[in-house]
Amino acid sequence: MIVAKRKPLxxxxxxxxxxxxxxxxxxxxxxxxxxxxxxxxxxxxxxxLKIKNRKEGRKQQIDGFVxxxxxxxxxxxxxEERILDSDVTLSMACSLGAQTIGxxxxxxxxxxxxxxxxxxVPEEQGVWSEKCIGCGNCIIHTTGGICPIARCAKSMLxxxxxxxANGKCEVNLEVDCAWVAIYDRLKLQNRLDLIExxxxxxxxxxxxxxxxxxxxxxxxKLSQHxxxxxxxxx
Amino acid sequence: MAERxxxxxxxxxxxxxxxxxxxxxxxxxxxxxxxxxVQVPCAGRVDGIHILQALEDGADAVFVLGCLEKNCYYDTxxxxxxxxxxxxxxxxxxxxxxxxxxxMFNAASTNAWAFPxxxxxxxxxxxxxxxxxxxxxx
Ligand code: SF4
Ligand code: SF4
Numbered sequence: 130m131i132v133a134k135r136k137p138l139x140x141x142x143x144x145x146x147x148x149x150x151x152x153x154x155x156x157x158x159x160x161x162x163x164x165x166x167x168x169x170x171x172x173x174x175x176x177x178l179k180i181k182n183r184k185e186g187r188k189q190q191i192d193g194f195v196x197x198x199x200x201x202x203x204x205x206x207x208x209e210e211r212i213l214d215s216d217v218t219l220s221m222a223c224s225l226g227a228q229t230i231g232x233x234x235x236x237x238x239x240x241x242x243x244x245x246x247x248x249x250v251p252e253e254q255g256v257w258s259e260k261c262i263g264c265g266n267c268i269i270h271t272t273g274g275i276c277p278i279a280r281c282a283k284s285m286l287x288x289x290x291x292x293x294a295n296g297k298c299e300v301n302l303e304v305d306c307a308w309v310a311i312y313d314r315l316k317l318q319n320r321l322d323l324i325e326x327x328x329x330x331x332x333x334x335x336x337x338x339x340x341x342x343x344x345x346x347x348x349x350k351l352s353q354h355x356x357x358x359x360x361x362x363x
Numbered sequence: 364m365a366e367r368x369x370x371x372x373x374x375x376x377x378x379x380x381x382x383x384x385x386x387x388x389x390x391x392x393x394x395x396x397x398x399x400x401v402q403v404p405c406a407g408r409v410d411g412i413h414i415l416q417a418l419e420d421g422a423d424a425v426f427v428l429g430c431l432e433k434n435c436y437y438d439t440x441x442x443x444x445x446x447x448x449x450x451x452x453x454x455x456x457x458x459x460x461x462x463x464x465x466x467m468f469n470a471a472s473t474n475a476w477a478f479p480x481x482x483x484x485x486x487x488x489x490x491x492x493x494x495x496x497x498x499x500x501x
Contacts, residue, residue, distance in 0.1 A: 138457035
C-alpha cells in the first residue's frame with residue numbers, strides 16, 4: 130500500500146491561511162490503513178484547525194469528509210459539488226488522490242495535507258516499512274523475496290556493500306541490512322547458489338528514470354463508442 | 364468584575380477515575396467546581412478527537428483520568444489513553460498552542476487526595492493560560 134504521513138500542522142495552517150471556505154477530503158484506502166488520512170484523521174485535523182482558528186480569531190468554514198478511493202474519478206465525482214463549493218480543497222489522501230482532484234478540477238485549488246512517502250507494509254500496529262520503489266521490473270524471485278532496491282540504502286544488486294555489520298545497515302543502524310536478510314532467506318530456502326549469480330547493471334528505463342509511466346491494457350480499454358455509451362448512462 | 368471561571372473538561376474512567384472523584388466528595392475534600400466531568404467506560408475509550416472537540420467547543424483545558432497503569436480495570440486502557448493524550452499534545456504544539464492544556468492523570472480509587480490535586484493542577488494551568496482565544500487573555 131501507499132504509506133503517507135500528515136504534514137506538520139503549522140505547514141497546513143499556513144497553506145490554508147488565505148482561504149475562507151475549506152474542504153478537507155480523506156480517503157478510505159491506503160491512507161486510512163496507515164492512519165494518515167482516514168475518517169478519524171480528517172476529523173482530528175478539522176478539529177485542530179478550528180482550535181487554531183479559535184486561538185487566532187480567524188473565521189474559516191472548514192468541512193471534512195472521506196471518499197472511498199480518492200485516486201479514482203468515480204468516487205471524486207460524487208463529491209464534486211462539495212469540492213467546487215470551497216475556495217480550496219485539502220487532500221488527506223496520498224498525492225494520487227490530490228492530483229486526481231487537481232486534474233479533474235484544474236481551476237480549483239487542491240493542496241496536499243499529507244506527505245506521500247512510500248510503498249510499504251504495516252509491520253505491526255503503528256509501524257510501516259518500505260518494501261518496493263516500483264522499479265517496473267521485479268527481481269525478488271532471485272533475492273529470496275526481499276527487494277534489494279528498496280530495502281538496501283544503496284540498491285546494491287550483487288551482495289552487501291562494505292558497511293554491512295552485525296546484520297545492520299551502515300546508513301542506519303536501526304535497519305537490517307537487506308543483503309544479510311537476502312542471504313538468510315536464500316539459505317533457509319536452500320537456494321544459496323543464487324547469491325553466486327552475477328546481476329548486471331539494472332535497466333532503469335522501466336522505472337521512473339524513463340519518465341512518467343503509463344500502463345495500458347488494450348483489452349480493458351473502452352473504445353470511443355463504448356465511452357460515449359457510458360457517458361450517456363451517467 | 365467577577366473572576367472568569369476556567370472551563371475544564373475531565374474525561375474520567377468509570378472505575379478508579381470516577382471513584383476517586385466520588386471518594387474525594389464523600390470524604391469532604393474541597394475542589395474547584397469549574398471542572399465538568401465526562402464519565403467514560405474506560406480511559407482507553409477517550410480518543411484524540413474527543414479531546415480536540417472539547418477544546419474546539421470552548422474548553423480551556425482537558426484532562427483524562429484513568430486507573431493506575433498497572434492496576435487498570437481493563438488492563439491497558441490507561442496506557443492507550445496516555446499515548447493518545449500525548450499525540451494530541453504534539454498536535455497542539457505543532458500549531459503553537461500550549462500543550463499543557465491537555466494532561467493525562469492516573470489515580471487509585473482509594474486515594475481521596477488524588478482527585479482534588481488533579482483538579483487544582485488543571486485549574487492552575489487553565490487560569491494561567493486563560494482561554495485559547497488570544498484576544499481574550501488577561
Ligand atoms: S525489484 Fe523493483 S518491483 Fe520488485 S520489489 Fe524491488 S523495487 Fe519493487
Ligand atoms: S549495509 Fe547492507 S543495506 Fe546498507 S547499504 Fe550496505 S548492503 Fe545496503
